[in-house]
Amino acid sequence: MKRRFSIDRFLIQRLGFSLITLVAVLTVVPILGVFGYIIAKGAPAISWEFLTAMPRDGMRAGGILPAIVGTFYLTLGTAFFSVPLGIAAAIYLAEYAQENWLTRLIRIAIINLAGIPSVVYGLFGLGLFVLFLKFGTSILSASLTLSIMTLPVIISAAEEALRAVPQSFRTVSVSLGGTRWQTIRKIVLPQALPGIITGVILGLERAAGETAPILFTGAAFFLPRLPNSPFDATMALPYHLFVISTQVPEMPIQIQYGTALVLIIFVLGMNLIATIIRSRARAKRQW
Amino acid sequence: MDKSLNWRETIITAVVKTCGYSAIVFVILIFFFLLREGVPALAEVKLSDLLATRWYPIENHFGILPLLTGSLIVTLGAMLIAIPFGIGTAVFLSEIAPRWMREILKPLVELLGGLPSVVLGFLGILVLSPFLRVFLDLPTGLTALAGALLLGGIAVPTTVSIAEDALDAVPKSYREGALALGATKWQTIWRVILPAARSGVLTALMLGIGRTIGETMTVMMVTGNAPVLAVKLTSIFSPVRTMTATIAAEMGEVANGSTHYHVLFFIGLVLFLISLAVNITASSVVFKSKKRAERVLS
Numbered sequence: 124m125k126r127r128f129s130i131d132r133f134l135i136q137r138l139g140f141s142l143i144t145l146v147a148v149l150t151v152v153p154i155l156g157v158f159g160y161i162i163a164k165g166a167p168a169i170s171w172e173f174l175t176a177m178p179r180d181g182m183r184a185g186g187i188l189p190a191i192v193g194t195f196y197l198t199l200g201t202a203f204f205s206v207p208l209g210i211a212a213a214i215y216l217a218e219y220a221q222e223n224w225l226t227r228l229i230r231i232a233i234i235n236l237a238g239i240p241s242v243v244y245g246l247f248g249l250g251l252f253v254l255f256l257k258f259g260t261s262i263l264s265a266s267l268t269l270s271i272m273t274l275p276v277i278i279s280a281a282e283e284a285l286r287a288v289p290q291s292f293r294t295v296s297v298s299l300g301g302t303r304w305q306t307i308r309k310i311v312l313p314q315a316l317p318g319i320i321t322g323v324i325l326g327l328e329r330a331a332g333e334t335a336p337i338l339f340t341g342a343a344f345f346l347p348r349l350p351n352s353p354f355d356a357t358m359a360l361p362y363h364l365f366v367i368s369t370q371v372p373e374m375p376i377q378i379q380y381g382t383a384l385v386l387i388i389f390v391l392g393m394n395l396i397a398t399i400i401r402s403r404a405r406a407k408r409q410w
Numbered sequence: 411m412d413k414s415l416n417w418r419e420t421i422i423t424a425v426v427k428t429c430g431y432s433a434i435v436f437v438i439l440i441f442f443f444l445l446r447e448g449v450p451a452l453a454e455v456k457l458s459d460l461l462a463t464r465w466y467p468i469e470n471h472f473g474i475l476p477l478l479t480g481s482l483i484v485t486l487g488a489m490l491i492a493i494p495f496g497i498g499t500a501v502f503l504s505e506i507a508p509r510w511m512r513e514i515l516k517p518l519v520e521l522l523g524g525l526p527s528v529v530l531g532f533l534g535i536l537v538l539s540p541f542l543r544v545f546l547d548l549p550t551g552l553t554a555l556a557g558a559l560l561l562g563g564i565a566v567p568t569t570v571s572i573a574e575d576a577l578d579a580v581p582k583s584y585r586e587g588a589l590a591l592g593a594t595k596w597q598t599i600w601r602v603i604l605p606a607a608r609s610g611v612l613t614a615l616m617l618g619i620g621r622t623i624g625e626t627m628t629v630m631m632v633t634g635n636a637p638v639l640a641v642k643l644t645s646i647f648s649p650v651r652t653m654t655a656t657i658a659a660e661m662g663e664v665a666n667g668s669t670h671y672h673v674l675f676f677i678g679l680v681l682f683l684i685s686l687a688v689n690i691t692a693s694s695v696v697f698k699s700k701k702r703a704e705r706v707l708s
Contacts (some may be wrong), residue, residue, distance in 0.1 A: 136596035140506055146498030147507070150566060151515060154522045157533060208429050215430025219423065231693060232433040238617070238689040239440065239682060240624025242654045246661070246678040250443035254666060271436050278433065302415060304422045325524075332526030335626040335654070339661050361528045361627075368532045369631060376536075383529050394524050398517070 161383050168381025177347045182367055183375055187382055192349050193262075193357035194331055194389060197341070200266025200353065201273055201330045206323055208270070209277030213319075216278070217285035218307055237275035241335040244272045248340040263353040265341025272336055273326040280322020284315040317404030324397040332390045334361040344370075360386040444682055448675035455673060465637035465651075467660065467670045474677060476637040480554070480650035483640045484629055487558025488565050488622040489615075495562065496569030496618055497611060503570070504577035505599050516574060523567030530560050531631030539632055546647065552634035554650040560632060561622040569618035576610020577603060616692035623654075624685055630655035653677050 176186030220226045248268030258264040288311050296306040343356040344366060350357040364382045367374045455472050462473030499519065503512045538559065539551030580603050588598040604611065634649025657674050664670045
């Protein structure tokens, strides 16, 4: 009796492990499939012309340059607003804030910002930046909207990086007569920099791939020229992919896959850079 | 101390402090603008009409129930995928896979989390929905099911990443204790490790689900966008339309200040309040369990 019981236990374990492994395989294989499929289908579309020419024939031919440049501008614009604000907020939380109800409220606000649906950010950007502040449908409005959406990612990552710097670094600096700000700027920030940059890139990566927040704040359906001021609307890769895969009839399939590939290279390239910075910093770290 | 230095400290502290409060300011601002543009809808459309079952804005039918049920059925479907696959993969990575495999697979799963949702929607249109149409013999593959499958794919990376962290944080002594008492590894996982990591795993699920409720582009592209009431179980095989997709699809074409415009903002307000509720619940689970741990340790 006892013997059968123990056999059953291990039989269950073996069945259980197989099941869990199967679940993991069923999770991982589609992921590989998604990336492999887009790369395989999109690669033939990539050419010098595709990357550097204006769209022609109602976007059915030519290149996607304005969308690439537009996404680049939007990412830069987002960084311009969200990076200083996000890092300063992280410095406040990691170096200045006491554990009281107000700090808890800030943390709850950050968690909530991270969870607000992207299309609601779009509505907010439309209400505040486009209509109330009269920035119009522009790169400026879209960048501001995206930067608020990116803020929680940057704050959380930067705060974590700042907190990882050992307390003794601060103690030594203050004991040598450094003020609080001097300590932060000369000692803590440089040490936390790789972690902060990683967080910033991961936040911007999200902004670069988003469509819903820019739908009504800055994205143009079709604009065969490059934007020349922050008050211009712009094409953007994610919105362009949405447009050509749902709104334009008789769109050559190759251009669609090519656009998807350029978008994921843009986004995953940023991810790769972040990963490299993180692992190199970890290898060099002295504490 | 140098006086100018002292001044500088004061100013910098003030600036940093202001930035620190910015997150609160933005949440309030977002709430304010949604109220400002969304609440007039309540004056312009009767509440009974708003809670009706017909969404047909051109003829002034603004019943949001079909959109609510659309969001609900797609989210429930995504949960049914995210729970087993998210937790299963987290358990596999944390407890079963060798270390090198975990180091490769976890970033890979997180990479999917970074994939723009519009790309998933794109593949949904070109690959998944034609497959579903043929495989299940449906009139169209653009259904709630396609949305649920892809949203599951969006929820899984978040769930796996956070749940794996939570499982990994369970002290080694718990495992050793259970194994020493003669439990199998499988029993240890189910009866010791998962219960110990319960609050973290729950948070992972809530945040994963939180992402699916707010997802816009994917569902707009693959669910077919038909605003029909989805209350039957078979509704999963028919087209639906979610709240997010309605806002995204229609906001570009309405006149600012019209009733339709205000109703779309009202839907945004509903979404905002749902995400607020989900996130505050998720974070209070974390806070509570932390307090419990502190109590145990003191």
